[in-house]
Amino acid sequence: MQMDVVTIGETMVMFTPQTTGLLRYAKNFTLSYAGAETNVAIGLSRLGHRVGWISQVGQDELGESLISFVRGEGIDVSQVKKHPTAPTGLYIKEYLNQKEVRIYYYRHQSAASMMDRRNIDTDYISRAKFLHITGITPALSGSCREMIFEAIDAAKVHGVKVVFDPNYRAKLWDAETAKPVLLEIAARSDIILPGIDEARLLLGKSDPEEIANDLFHLGAQLVVVKLGPEGAYYQSKKEVGFVAGFPVDEVVDPVGAGDAFAAGFLSGLLEGLSLESAVQRGNAAGALVVMVRGDYEGLPQRETLMRFMKASGQDVLR
Template sequence: MLFNPDSNGPIRYVQNFNKSIAGAESNVAIALARLGHEVGWFSRLGNDEFGRYIKAVIRGEGVEVSRAITDEEKSTGILFKERFIHSNPNVYYYRKDSAASNLKPEDIDIEYIKKAKILHITGITPALSKSCRDTVLKAIDIARENGVKVSFDPNIRLKLWDIDEATSVLLEIAQKADIIFPGIDEGEILLKMRHPKDIADKFLSLGCSIVAVKLGKDGCYAASSKEAHYIPGYLVERPEDTVGAGDGFAAGFLSGYIKNCELFQCAEYANAIGAMATMVKGDMEGYPIYDQLMQFMGKNKVIDR
């Protein structure tokens, strides 16, 4: 559960917050559902008003949530944003021993994963606890054993675990992924590399089939064993909120991939949705439906009235 301030500045001076949902995996699920894909999401939620709200919102966005478990003992985790003009917001996490951090391998419905085309994983869930880490690794193994592609966004959050542990676990996951979405900073932490081509080449050598290195406003560098491209981004003059842009990027790329688009087009979708996410306050509020995406990319005419 996210509490977003209605004013900028240090959180100690903020009086009012707006309630919304947050979560990298749920962001990707919602963005894909808005683009017309069938998406399922599973986690653990507290048996409290926050948990009921999160489940209702995600379900209302068209995401299938039947495998989201209600935990009778643990509470739903919360976080607060602290925003400053034209800079990335700070995030304060209060999710230790939350319902989601108690996700465990036996919570996984094997048949549910087997039905999917893609299993999307981020580096946030394995950072929450040992049981979450074991659950993620089990889900990946189930996917790989049944021909389900694994998509991975490292999404490193050093407020949740130390750098050595993060590096070890995330590289283990990366070697099992088919598609990976690292940023430059993540490339430096995980691989000690900062050049997009070097990062992409290294992840390809580890076994990934596709690498899309996020470059922020500059777009991305997308590579496979057959081709590689720098794809320019979309300029947003005054971004409102950058949180959720990376999740929108992943969803855009996966949408193109599901539609069997060329690598370049997948990356264009990714760049566009990542940019659109920054135009709206909130993690997932800026994700478009497909017609809005086409208009933003200049592929459809905009009719104002």
């Protein structure tokens, strides 16, 4: 089966308390799922694109639940393996109040962290137009790091565009360890989608134009610098521009906004839109997500996205 995008990475089962306050007093929880790569995959699938996900879960009930959920979102899970002894990772949120959220990860020696080169099927990647990766996966373990470079090599051999979101996570690795690895991945990527904080970490710069220029010198063909609610700056070898963000009435949960942007942006590229229009679609998807509590719950269907863009007062670009 031909696919538009293949993505690789860990997704965890997430438990969220139904009450606000210290986690120790919570009695009832909602089960959900959390993973940057599956957020992107779900976002693309809801917009009508064919997506595959490479990962590994435990041979346990939580792993079965996770696979069933992702499959239910229309994503191909044929490349998701089950580890016989390592468990599916867990992720717990603590809503102390409306403005403060703490996150607890239980992923040490999880099934996803045990992924290695054997998880990569070169033929599977060759059937995609884009390979989407983030900086989270190589932070999980040395074997995951090797796996990511194996996937990049497979994409390069078969002319599949590599899309890289640095997605730095300080809880997974320190900046000194992360920087050379993320820069090496960036140097082998075609499209890079950094946020300002990540660019400051990698390049020591916060000016979008300077960030894009430095990443071009590394070898990128297209750079989009995410500027949060302000919008995004984009630069290719032929085009440079800025697209303003979409105003929102209230930010309910900012988690997943960058993933939603990636999904909307890649959707635009897949449909042959101009770079400016693709970035605008990414901005709109990100705005919709922050208005809904949860990582993927606010990822829009196509009709919802188009309606929101038209109602925003901005001209919908083509």
